[in-house]
Amino acid sequence: MTDRVPDLATRVSIETEFGSAVDARLTADVARIADMVRQPSVSIDGLGVRESGHQLADALRELGCDEVEVVDTPAHPVVWAYLDAGADRTLVNYGMYDTRPTGDPKSWTGGDPFSGTVAPADGFPAVMYGRGGLVPKGPTVAWLAAITTYREARGQLPFNIAFLFEGSEIIGSPGYLDVAARYADRITDPFGCVYLRASQKLTGEMQLFLGYKAFFTIELTASGASWGRGPSTAAVHSANRTIVDSPTERLVHALSTLVTPDGEIAVEGWRPGYTGDVLRPTEKPLVDALVERYRGAPWQEVMPGLAGGGVERFAGDVLGKDVLDRYLYASSLNIQGLYAGYTGPGTRTYTIPSAASALLDLRLVTDQSTDEVIGALREHLDAHGYRDIEMDVRGAFDGWTSSPDSPLVSAFVDASEQFGASMDLWPRTGGGGPWAALARRFDVPVIMGAGVGTGKRGGAVDEYLVIDGGGRAPGLREMELFGITFIDDLGRVLAAEENR
Known part of the structure; x- marks a missing residue:
């Protein structure tokens, strides 16, 4: 976990320049998230996925993308879009718009799982209930809103963005890389791959995974x-x-x-x-930091996706640091x-x-x-x-590993810390997927599934995204300002590279 104290001058500057514009659009952005939640996109049984893909394509056209196509695959469509800023460098934006099933709708205490209801919950003034609110639709709307606000204020982005959103992530992403290959020649001089989510814990902690199997x-x-x-x-x-x-x-x-x-x-x-068994030189300090960070904490509460499963003993009866090593490697x-x-x-x-x-x-x-x-x-x-x-x-x-010192990772960490994130850097995770394969194809670092914002029970019953954290947690406003800060930080990094 990073222990530096962030210089908040950037946040103050972003707030001064963009705060009013973000405030002016929040109501419309909440309505857009609700509209997306009301449109099912359950890839396991296909419920509403194609319609959701076209809904996302419309949002990308509204963003100002010069090219938008809904491309069929053996499973569900991939949405390709290209936002041309006239820049030399391009950011690859992996994305997904499919969700898990809702289970028994009667088990949702917040109402219909596709209602997109906004209500108080767990001490927060406002949350967005509904399947996909937290993963992935709310963060997608916040990111597109951040891009729009930045462009309206500054005239243009400091880089192009190539979007590749899939509707089949939950079922293994069949056909995704074939679509990516189809548009590879449109992606000029890529410098990174990102997919933002609202991943903060209520304590502010944010896990960032640098490697994928x-x-x-x-x-x-x-x-x-x-x-x-x-x-x-x-x-x-x-x-x-x-x-x-x-x-x-x-x-x-x-x-x-x-x-x-x-x-x-x-x-x-x-x-x-x-x-x-081959540990990269940059990984050992991260592993040592994780061991120290979680000393005394049950690994069942630390490992992603493990809490609540009732696991009492680990495979091979491993204990202590061996649990972490086995998970990572x-x-x-x-x-x-x-x-x-x-x-x-x-x-x-x-x-x-x-x-x-x-x-x-x-x-x-x-x-x-x-x-x-x-x-x-x-x-x-x-x-x-x-x-x-x-x-x-x-x-x-394929698997892939990003350097913690890459400009993309550094900019992301800096922007996240501006909004109270306590960064927890993992050298890799047990997961993997097309985002890693994209990064490998273009030989760029990747940020996957992390970002300012919070919620609960993503993919489970009573999923929600915090819209207004009431000072206890970041809400939609902070998510959008974070996105703007991330764009600004990336622009400065790219400019510095050009001037070297």
């Missing part, structure tokens, strides 16, 4: 049709199990070859590429879902299913290419006698 989403399917054994066209009654083979059991046996009994990866073809293969035959009331019981599927996510610290990783998995299955197991690669993204 290679990330894959792969579905494996065993079927009677492919195998040539068992039911090939439809499930049959399980009374015939003594004489009919089971594709479901075949899948289970195939999965058992991928990991050892204690959960370690058993795909030999991946081992030569592992780089988790170990590779994993996770079975996130299994599907075959009977899954609950309303489906047929006592059957031998004709097919079974498992959805895997892989998070590898490796220097192998995505093609090499996928090829090694195919070779492993074949070598173990499972040539018939089908592989559907839904997403495959």
Whole structure:
């Protein structure tokens, strides 16, 4: 965690120049967030995703983008837009507009999950209830508002922005990189990749992850049709199990070859590429700082996405710093879902299913290419006698690591600290995705999923974004002023580079 005291002169200057303009537009921006929340965009079942993509495209046209296209993919559309500032350098803006499902609407205490209701909550004068309010729609509106306000005051941005918003992040981002490749030649001299969210805790702490693992989403399917054994066209009654083979059991046996009994990866073809034991010189101070920062705190409350899961013991029974090291630098293969035959009331019981599927996510610290990783998995299955197991690669993204000393990271940290953020720099995270692959493609640093602002339960029941923090937390006003400060800081960094 950074321990320097920020010079607030920049914030005072930004407040003086832009504060009134931000205040004048806040009501309209709250209404826009509400409109976006009211438009569902649930990528798992497709509810409203295409309509939401066109809604976002309209907002980008209103922003002043010279090019706006809604591009179909094998899943949901990617929205491409280009804001031409006539500058030499370009900022790549990864983005997403899809959300997770709402669950049972009756469990939402704040009303309809797509209502976009503004009301007091948890001591805050105003929050925006609704799916997508916190992740990702509220922060997207705040960022676009910051860009608009800056342009209206200064005439133009100090850099161009290439936007690539996807509607399939929740389901593995199929087709995203193909769209990015289609527009790569439009992205002139890129210097960074960003995706801003409202990520502050109420204490002001903000985690910023500098590195990402290679990330894959792969579905494996065993079927009677492919195998040539068992039911090939439809499930049959399980009374015939003594004489009919089971594709479901075949899948289970195939999965058992991928990991050892204690959960370690058993795909030999991946081992030569592992780089988790190679610590970059810039990473050790960050790891040491994290150990000191969280000394005495339960790792269950520290690791992203772990709180509330009831995890009492860690894999391998690791303790202390080993927990952090394993999270940061170990590779994993996770079975996130299994599907075959009977899954609950309303489906047929006592059957031998004709097919079974498992959805895997892989998070590898490796220097192998995505093609090499996928090829090694195919070779492993074949070598173990499972040539018939089908592989559907839904997403495959390289890992990437940004330097903490890069101008993009420095500008982001400075702008965040102007608004009370206490920065907690992590050398990497357990996650990965297309933003890392974009940064790798263009050889630029990346800021992903961080930014001034706060809320609760993103992606869960009663999700909300703080609109007015009442002095206890940053609200929409601070989010927009932060965005303006970030643009201003980046402009000064780029100018300084040009004058060297």
